[in-house]
Amino acid sequence: MGQSPDPDTHLTQATMDSQALLLEVQQLARVGSWSWDPASDSFLYSCPVASILDLPPDGRISMQEYIARVHPEDRQKVLGIRSQALSGGEDGYTAEYRVLGRNGVVHVVARGRIERGTDGVPRRVYGSIQDITERKQMEEALERERSYLAGLFENSPDAVVVTDDRGRVQKTNRAFTRLFGYEEKEAVGQRIDDLVVPDRLYAEGLGYTSDLGRGVCLDFESIRRRKDGSEFPCRGVGVPVRLSGGQLGVYCIYRDLTAEKVAREQLRKALETMERAWEQTIEALASTSEVKDPYTAGHQRRVAALASAIAREMGHPESFVAGVEKAALVHDLGKIEVPAELLSRPGRLSPFEFRLVQVHAEAGFRILSKIHLPWPLAEIVYQHHERLDGSGYPRGLKGEEILPEARIIAVADVVEAISSHRPYRPARSLEDALATIREQGGKTLELEAVRACLRLFEEKAFSFPA
Structure with missing residues (x-):
């Protein structure tokens, strides 16, 4: 008769399979586990951590050696977060920082749980480390893009105003202040038509605002009014945009045409003179x-x-x-x-x-x-x-x-x-x-x-x- 399978053997194999699957998932997610013994300063880590941070493959170094690999600009921050958690009776902590490796800087987020004895003294700290380099690079690229666009907005030579779909001002640039005389804090929340449209042209302004609020792009020439009541010829270009939260808004550019109209008139007179000469x-x-x-x-x-x-x-x-x-x-x-x-x-x-x-x-x-x-x-x-x-x-x-x-x-x-x-x-x-x-x-x-x-x-x- 054949021997019956040993249940312990099946259990051991299942455990090994589960551990192998866990390691594979951790490798794919660029996340690994670690454990630190404060008494011995021993820092143990899984294979994914070794791969992420370019640590020795045997899975063991001292915490002092690990801290030495943290980016110099982040080192005191990491020590401070850990120290406050250990001494403040907290259950854990989370820290984002950079680690120096042979292939460059790695951005990580480390999460730790603190095990304490009955006397409250930390006995063991364990947790996970996740590689967030790709995410940080995307965030930094996005921030550079935001900064670039913000710079274009703020430094545009033309007056720029962002309104909601009802024409209420959300944001203005410096050129808007120079052209119309309103500081941003004065303009925000006000209806753009109330601020810059002369009374006799108010219906025209409301029509433009209504069209823009419905998603229509506009390019027009008209007369607009400054804070001091003076008027000037201008060109306006309005483009519907999506504001934060998905709300429809309007990005509008105003350009003072005074100098341009003077130049046009001078050119017209010069051409008339040339034509008479011809x-x-x-x-x-x-x-x-x-x-x-x-x-x-x-x-x-x-x-x-x-x-x-x-x-x-x-x-x-x-x-x-x-x-x-x-x-x-x-x-x-x-x-x-x-x-x-x-x-x-x-x-x-x-x-x-x-x-x-x-x-x-x-x-x-x-x-x-x-x-x-x-x-x-x-x-x-x-x-x-x-x-x-x-x-x-x-x-x-x-x-x-x-x-x-x-x-x-x-x-x-x-x-x-x-x-x-x-x-x-x-x-x-x-x-x-x-x-x-x-x-x-x-x-x-x-x-x-x-x-x-x-x-x-x-x-x-x-x-x-x-």
């Missing part, structure tokens, strides 16, 4: 070319009126229209380099003489390229006699090689030239001029510009200025 320059150049060629006096101005109207009819922005108009005003500027007798001679020119007249496009480019203007006038003037099929001059450009402004001026130039008197022929009718561009639309002249021109005359009663 216009005067272009007017002077236009007048110069018309003096040289009296038969075309007013031609450039009439072309400019029609070309700008065509550009506008085509839907181009006003900045583009302005460039077309300015270029058209000086498109024949280069004729000042053409002999006057050729410009005013009745009858046809010889091929050589006609080539001399054609030089005016390049001459205009050469003159205008020396003047810095906000439009590409030099190149537009250079191209105003080019044609879509390459039959124009002086470079024989085709299609998209020709600037849109030059393609528009070409249409206006043809209409005005045909319908005006020239030394070598009398004026033809406007109907003849419109028939010519209608026939050339999409061939030598841009079709959309031709269609816009026809609409102006046939549907919108355009007429050349007198």
